[in-house]
Amino acid sequence: MRVNQRTIWLRVFSLVCLLASATLLQAADQPVTDFTTDEKDKTHWFDIQNLDVEGKGWTDTESFYDRLPQKAKGVVRPPVWSLSKHSAGMAVRFVTDATTIKARWTLTSASLAMNHMAATGVSGLDLYVKTESGKWRWLGVGRPAQQTTTATLVSGIIPGKREYMLYLPLYNGVKSVEIGIPESSQLWKAPAREPGKDKPLVFWGTSITQGGCASRTGMVHTAILGRRLDRPVINLGFSGNGKMEPEVAKLIAELDASVFIMDCLPNVTADTVKKETVPLVKTLRAAHPDTPILLVEDRTYTNAYLKPSSQERHRTSRAALKAGYEQLKKEGVKNLYYLEGDNLLGDDYEGTVDSSHPTDLGFFRQADAFEEALRPILEQQEQAQ
Numbered sequence: 311m312r313v314n315q316r317t318i319w320l321r322v323f324s325l326v327c328l329l330a331s332a333t334l335l336q337a338a339d340q341p342v343t344d345f346t347t348d349e350k351d352k353t354h355w356f357d358i359q360n361l362d363v364e365g366k367g368w369t370d371t372e373s374f375y376d377r378l379p380q381k382a383k384g385v386v387r388p389p390v391w392s393l394s395k396h397s398a399g400m401a402v403r404f405v406t407d408a409t410t411i412k413a414r415w416t417l418t419s420a421s422l423a424m425n426h427m428a429a430t431g432v433s434g435l436d437l438y439v440k441t442e443s444g445k446w447r448w449l450g451v452g453r454p455a456q457q458t459t460t461a462t463l464v465s466g467i468i469p470g471k472r473e474y475m476l477y478l479p480l481y482n483g484v485k486s487v488e489i490g491i492p493e494s495s496q497l498w499k500a501p502a503r504e505p506g507k508d509k510p511l512v513f514w515g516t517s518i519t520q521g522g523c524a525s526r527t528g529m530v531h532t533a534i535l536g537r538r539l540d541r542p543v544i545n546l547g548f549s550g551n552g553k554m555e556p557e558v559a560k561l562i563a564e565l566d567a568s569v570f571i572m573d574c575l576p577n578v579t580a581d582t583v584k585k586e587t588v589p590l591v592k593t594l595r596a597a598h599p600d601t602p603i604l605l606v607e608d609r610t611y612t613n614a615y616l617k618p619s620s621q622e623r624h625r626t627s628r629a630a631l632k633a634g635y636e637q638l639k640k641e642g643v644k645n646l647y648y649l650e651g652d653n654l655l656g657d658d659y660e661g662t663v664d665s666s667h668p669t670d671l672g673f674f675r676q677a678d679a680f681e682e683a684l685r686p687i688l689e690q691q692e693q694a695q
Contacts, residue, residue, distance in 0.1 A: 341496040353412060353490040356497055358402040358476070361489075364542040365400035365478075367512070367565050375400060375484050377546060378561065386558055389551045397478040398520045399513075399532055399545025403500035404489065405473050410465040411437065411450070412490030413476070416458040418483035426663045427481065427523035429454050435487070436477040436528035437463045438537065446475065446537040451526055454479075460490075473500055475537075477528040480521030481549070503542065506695050510542040511535065511684070512565050514558065515573035518609065518676075519547025523667040531668075534677035539688060541568060552577045554586035556593065563597040569687055570594055570601060571680070575608035575651070576666070580626035587634030591643060600645060602687045605635055607651030609676070611666060612659040624651070649683045 342361070345354040359374055368379035378386065378394035386394075395418060413435050423429035430436075435452030450464035463476075478484055491497055502508070513519050513532050521530035528534075536543040546562065552574040562570065572590065575583065587605070594603055607628045614620035628651065635648050654676050655661035661672030668676060 341498050352493045354493050355488045355490045358487045361402050361404050363402050367544045390548050393548040395483040397484050398480045400478040401475050403475045405498040407471040408491035408495035409467050411463045413452045414460040415487040416485040420457045422454045428525050430526050431524045432481040433479045436526045438475045440473040480527050507540050509568035510544045512544045512567035513571045515547045516552035516576040517549035520549050523663045525670050529670045531673045531676040559590045559593045563594050570603045573606040575627050580630040583627050583630035602645040604647045606649045609651050609654040612662045613665040654679050
């Protein structure tokens with residue numbers, strides 16, 4: 311039987327593809343061997359820099375765990391640059407068969423807590439595990455005791471090889487983070503995210519976006535949404551400094567997002583909203599013609615019902631944002647969405663620490679509201695692929 315040259319080449323190409331796929335699968339199943347050993351307690355320590363840390367928008371950063379690139383220094387305002395040194399939103403996924411998981415981390419600041427936010431949220435670590443159903447479930451917390459802390463996150467768990475996710479501090483930076491497991495166990499890199507779900511949700515916002523005042527680092531709404539929607543998250547919340555600035559907008563436009571979520575109203579008044587909303591969206595749209603953009607109104611202060619000044623601020627800033635949104639829609643800007651703020655914290659006034667910053671309850675409610683807006687957008691994306 312004669313076989314033409316084209317058929318031969320197709321068979322060779324198919325064989326090469328099969329061999330390449332097999333090699334990748336084999337590599338993915340190889341445990342990580344780059345670790346140090348503590349001979350005293352027979353623990354293997356793994357630097358998470360070798361485990362594909364999520365939540366980093368740029369690789370060219372001054373320090374590994376910075377949230378803005380080095381080129382932003384001197385371009386963005388000093389408070390924004392300083393806050394970008396916090397590791398908010400960063401997390402690492404990994405797989406291990408260990409029944410005990412430890413962590414060792416060194417913070418950039420010795421200030422572990424704030425007067426309205428627990429040290430576990432400011433400077434701690436938070437461990438989640440993926441269940442057999444594919445859902446993420448909380449498992450253990452790393453409580454910071456000093457600038458360098460070694461802690462057992464969980465021990466005595468049922469044996470099994472599972473995927474885990476470890477969230478880094480929200481309001482502190484880290485110099486190093488390591489995962490420790492017994493020398494009898496192994497650790498693997500987590501599998502790559504499913505195609506179509508590998509682009510991050512990119513949040514730009516304020517102290518609320520950064521995570522004030524979650525009790526644990528996995529309880530900020532951005533992290534909750536990442537787990538629920540099965541997406542990586544980039545958290546660009548800058549406490550007191552989410553001011554819709556063009557310099558930051560240009561940087562964010564460099565990111566390849568699944569959705570851009572713009573949530574700066576808690577830090578700006580109506581004048582700024584009126585001035586910056588349209589240019590901000592146009593900056594993002596020029597770089598990403600089709601990527602969805604979600605504009606978010608300010609959450610309602612939980613004591614605003616007795617404070618006319620707060621009521622007026624909400625009314626005017628929301629009106630300015632809505633006017634910008636409607637203008638952009640009239641100009642033909644597509645894939646632009648809007649989330650109202652009245653119900654972001656619920657309607658019982660119990661969702662905050664100080665009328666402004668959410669408790670875990672408030673963040674859970676915010677996640678519900680954001681999910682209702684984001685899930686249809688993401689489902690539409692998936693259908694179009």
